[in-house]
Amino acid sequence: MDFRDTLEEAEYRAKTRAWLQEHCPVPFPRTGLLTGGPLEEIDESPQTRQRQRDWRRLLFDAGYTLQSWPKEWGGRGLPPIYDAIFNQEAAAVGAPGLGVAHLERVVMMAGTPEQREKFVMPTMRGDLQWCQGFSEPSGGSDLAALKTRAVLDGDHYVVNGAKLWTSGATHADWCFLLARTEPDAPKHRGITILLVDMKTPGVRPGGVKTTDAGTHTAEVAFDDVIVPVGNRIGDPGAGWQLAMGALAYERGPGDVGVLPGYRSELLMLEDVAAERGLIGDPVIRERLAWAYVVGEVLEKDTIKQLSLRVADRPPGQEGSVTKLLWSSTVQEIEHVVLDVVGPDAVTGRRPGWWSSYFRSRPASVYGGTEQIQRNIVSQRILGMPRPAR
Numbered sequence: 001m002d003f004r005d006t007l008e009e010a011e012y013r014a015k016t017r018a019w020l021q022e023h024c025p026v027p028f029p030r031t032g033l034l035t036g037g038p039l040e041e042i043d044e045s046p047q048t049r050q051r052q053r054d055w056r057r058l059l060f061d062a063g064y065t066l067q068s069w070p071k072e073w074g075g076r077g078l079p080p081i082y083d084a085i086f087n088q089e090a091a092a093v094g095a096p097g098l099g100v101a102h103l104e105r106v107v108m109m110a111g112t113p114e115q116r117e118k119f120v121m122p123t124m125r126g127d128l129q130w131c132q133g134f135s136e137p138s139g140g141s142d143l144a145a146l147k148t149r150a151v152l153d154g155d156h157y158v159v160n161g162a163k164l165w166t167s168g169a170t171h172a173d174w175c176f177l178l179a180r181t182e183p184d185a186p187k188h189r190g191i192t193i194l195l196v197d198m199k200t201p202g203v204r205p206g207g208v209k210t211t212d213a214g215t216h217t218a219e220v221a222f223d224d225v226i227v228p229v230g231n232r233i234g235d236p237g238a239g240w241q242l243a244m245g246a247l248a249y250e251r252g253p254g255d256v257g258v259l260p261g262y263r264s265e266l267l268m269l270e271d272v273a274a275e276r277g278l279i280g281d282p283v284i285r286e287r288l289a290w291a292y293v294v295g296e297v298l299e300k301d302t303i304k305q306l307s308l309r310v311a312d313r314p315p316g317q318e319g320s321v322t323k324l325l326w327s328s329t330v331q332e333i334e335h336v337v338l339d340v341v342g343p344d345a346v347t348g349r350r351p352g353w354w355s356s357y358f359r360s361r362p363a364s365v366y367g368g369t370e371q372i373q374r375n376i377v378s379q380r381i382l383g384m385p386r387p388a389r
Helices: 007-023 046-061 081-093 102-110 113-125 239-251 258-275 282-310 319-341 353-364 370-381
Strands: 130-133 149-153 156-163 174-180 191-197 203-208 217-228
Touching (some): 007 081, 046 113, 130 217, 149 174, 156 174, 156 191, 174 239, 258 319, 319 370
Parallel strands (some): 130 174
Antiparallel strands (some): 149 156, 156 217, 203 217
């Protein structure tokens, strides 16, 4: 496999780099893992969120947002490697990438024409912000054990329950909600997807403060929330299969903007090591080298997955391999951060690095825990039997 750009890709990269430098002269505040080094805090201000919405509209108007979508969906039909190139260049200037758009793809595939018109393009333009109502306080890593109920009552559902670790819920416009509509069905069945307006009476999001002092995730209560039947995606009880399709995109190689972010962070770490007189320390040099190695392994796996997409293979179970590599890479690099920065990370003399470490810890839970990913790899890819109970 040739990992170098083709002539067309190199030309696209150069034009994209010039466009980004023109339209993003000032980097965005850091909002996620491994996006080019630490800042004091994750910026969750309304001003930053508005700037992100404006940025989404700018990308949409410039033709970047839908560039890899099928032409029949209003896209340009470019291979997904172009999204990867854009994300790499965006990370280099401190701009948000294109994202995975996994929820929008589900609405596009399974929604009605009215739902597609109402939700997909406004979301891609940045006019609508979403949160993902999957995990629950009592469910742990077993998503199919969800207890949030949606009872059909004429032309609407009545929803009761709670969701946890719902990122962005405190400022989202809509929630992509998994709810149980058939309580007597097997647990992987009888689950339905509902699109819930976060301004509906009975929806109560509350920020959850994490170890990095941020409130970018939340617990959301649903108390007798009325959701029109017209906001159901797909058939009743078919939500599990659609949700797994969304997670296949989320776990797979879509978020390749993390790759240049880790390079940027490691370059910063080299500078810190030099400042602290550690650049010649054999232990530190070995730790930095290992961080580069695990990052390169992740990059090569990501490009391999993207090549399968180019060959018209939709994301599948192999996305679990990428997810395992991604979370382990994020956490390994943040361990190296503490080795290099040392006590300064804790004392505040080098602000931001300690928070970066804490933000890396839940990476092994995002999109499904490591245990779930390993079960998928062993049983569905390698064909190993389930363990005896």
